[in-house]
Amino acid sequence: MIMSLTTKIGDVTTRNPMILASGVLGTTYSILNRMYEAGLGAVITKSIGVKSRNGHPNPSVFALNEIRSVINSVGLANPGYQIFREDIEILLKNSTPTIVSIFGENKEEFQEVLEGLKDLPVLAFELNFSCPNTEKGGTQIGTDPDLVYEIVKDLREKTSTSLWVKLTPNVSDIIEIAAAAVKGGCDALVAINTLKAMVIDIHAKQPILGYKKGGLSGAAIKPVGIRYVYDLYEHFGNKIPLIGVGGIFRGEDIIEYLLAGASAVEIGTSLGVAYPENMVRFFQTKIKKYMKEQQYDSISEITGRAHK
Amino acid sequence: MTKQTLPNDKPIMGVIVEKWLECFETYGFKIELPVKVQSAKPGQFIMLWVPGVDEFPLGIAGLKNSILEVGIAKMGPGTEAMHNKEVGDLVGIRGFYGKPFVPPEDVNHLLIGGGFGMTPLKLLTKTLMNNENKQNIHVFEGARSKDRLMYLKWFRDFHNQGKINFHACTDDGSYGYQGFPTADLEIFLQESETPSVIYAAGPEKMLKAIFDLGKKYDDVIDMQMSLADRYMRCGFGACSSCTVDPTGWRICVDGPIFSTEKLEKISDFGVYKRLETGEKKRI
Known part of the structure; x- marks a missing residue:
């Protein structure tokens, strides 16, 4: 058999398991097209809500070199679904497999965004229940199993397009939230969003981020992501596809997520560099090399192996 | 030990060592950093953090050893807050970012x-x-x-x-x-x-x-x-x-x-x- 990177996530098929994570390189059709052309399997837009938001004051994104990570408090800056629709339409015209990340402060807002975009042939909608940088919605929803169930169930009734639920690690029991999302009828679970974090400058004697508090992504959170994906796979097995995200900087990290139980991965922080095309190429080469060495013909053969 | 350059990292605090009115609603500043800055090239930029107010991109007007020169026109709350800074005040710098001008020879x-x-x-x-x-x-x-x-x-x-x-x-x-x-x-x-x-x-x-x-x-x-x-x-x-x-x-x-x-x-x-x-x- 010929080795193939083709990846299945429920009803969604992508050419490989690498998907651009929401929030990085996702603000315009042009950068999303570019990232697909760089070789990713699919791309996810920046989270889109009902109306335009400026996000939080700057600084809202900066690197933490010591731990190869990034802290951000962008705060869901977006133009609103009515305006962003134009960018999505261009992506689809270009045949770029697109997943739209959506958020809302409550069920009604999620409904409105979904209703406004559901006629578009996107691969999936990713429900952002886990942004730590907002007062309402975000983690407030993602830490409440009843709300998660209610919103997923409601959106499920309104569309047959795949619904992915992005989980926050900032909970005491991720299984409880995940189970609520599965019960509501989602098609995949995405773990994890950023970890609550903060940086204080000792000379300025104040938090650096304009919003003071933020979310951490990058290499520092990879072991956390692996643990959550492992826990989710342990609980759900093949019942629901998992998408691993958090701190992927090397092809080996992708393999690690697959072994932990992921069917695919999302990559963000490590692509936020001058030459993201090179990163994608390195990842792809490494995955193929590993599959050849280990004599795997498909990505699905790797999924969950660490549990056997 | 003084680091050789400014890395892409969290803002590094520098101290304003000189401030002058450059032209209408525009101040020039010299900012001393705990790192050397000569590696910056014309056309590259920095992100300037005015603590507690804003952060914005800024061109580099000059550099010498550990001192960076910038010029800031009044363009919004961040630049306005910077105009109110005085010699001795601290501001944060991230950089150096972007691709520089590349002048060819004999033109x-x-x-x-x-x-x-x-x-x-x-x-x-x-x-x-x-x-x-x-x-x-x-x-x-x-x-x-x-x-x-x-x-x-x-x-x-x-x-x-x-x-x-x-x-x-x-x-x-x-x-x-x-x-x-x-x-x-x-x-x-x-x-x-x-x-x-x-x-x-x-x-x-x-x-x-x-x-x-x-x-x-x-x-x-x-x-x-x-x-x-x-x-x-x-x-x-x-x-x-x-x-x-x-x-x-x-x-x-x-x-x-x-x-x-x-x-x-x-x-x-x-x-x-x-x-x-x-x-x-x-x-």
Whole structure:
């Protein structure tokens, strides 16, 4: 058999398991097209809500070199679904497999965004229940199993397009939230969003981020992501596809997520560099090399192996 | 031990060691950092953090050892807060970001701009003066009035010393000739018979006018323009707020300096830019 990177996530098929994570390189059709052309399997837009938001004051994104990570408090800056629709339409015209990340402060807002975009042939909608940088919605929803169930169930009734639920690690029991999302009828679970974090400058004697508090992504959170994906796979097995995200900087990290139980991965922080095309190429080469060495013909053969 | 350069990392605090009124509503600052800054190239930029207020991209006007020179026009709450800073106050710096100007040898160097665009052009002028045949450096600066011409004295002094050719103009005729800097640039191009490179920085609408002018002359072998007049959030290529269409180039890492070949592929150049929400706004 010929080795193939083709990846299945429920009803969604992508050419490989690498998907651009929401929030990085996702603000315009042009950068999303570019990232697909760089070789990713699919791309996810920046989270889109009902109306335009400026996000939080700057600084809202900066690197933490010591731990190869990034802290951000962008705060869901977006133009609103009515305006962003134009960018999505261009992506689809270009045949770029697109997943739209959506958020809302409550069920009604999620409904409105979904209703406004559901006629578009996107691969999936990713429900952002886990942004730590907002007062309402975000983690407030993602830490409440009843709300998660209610919103997923409601959106499920309104569309047959795949619904992915992005989980926050900032909970005491991720299984409880995940189970609520599965019960509501989602098609995949995405773990994890950023970890609550903060940086204080000792000379300025104040938090650096304009919003003071933020979310951490990058290499520092990879072991956390692996643990959550492992826990989710342990609980759900093949019942629901998992998408691993958090701190992927090397092809080996992708393999690690697959072994932990992921069917695919999302990559963000490590692509936020001058030459993201090179990163994608390195990842792809490494995955193929590993599959050849280990004599795997498909990505699905790797999924969950660490549990056997 | 002093680090050799400024890494792309969290802001490093520097202390303001000099502050002066440069021109109308524009202050110059010298900021001393705990790292050496010579590695920065003309056209690259920094993110300046005014603690508790804002952070914004800023061109580099000069560098020496551990001291960075910047020029800041009043443009919003962040720059206004910076204007209220005094010698001894701390501000944060991230950088150095972006691709610099790349001047070739043996050409006429035609630097043209206005407003905040004069900041990187000042550093470029200095670099060129160190390396090039002085006669070949021309600086074209335009402003609304004399009191808004940035670095007027600095450029005029080098002009008087015969180190550069400085062409100034104002909208109201209060200094230099009355009109836009493109007028003198065009006269130069009409008369010149040798290859030229145009370096431009400033408001994007002005850059587009310069670009359209430069395209008419075969002797203009390249144009290098700074598209830094756009919203930037992270500065290092992650957030994509500064992406141009349809190429997907990010101004902060794929620019801010773009050459003729690239500018021709940017369909929104001089047409629209993206706001911090991602929404398009006509220029």
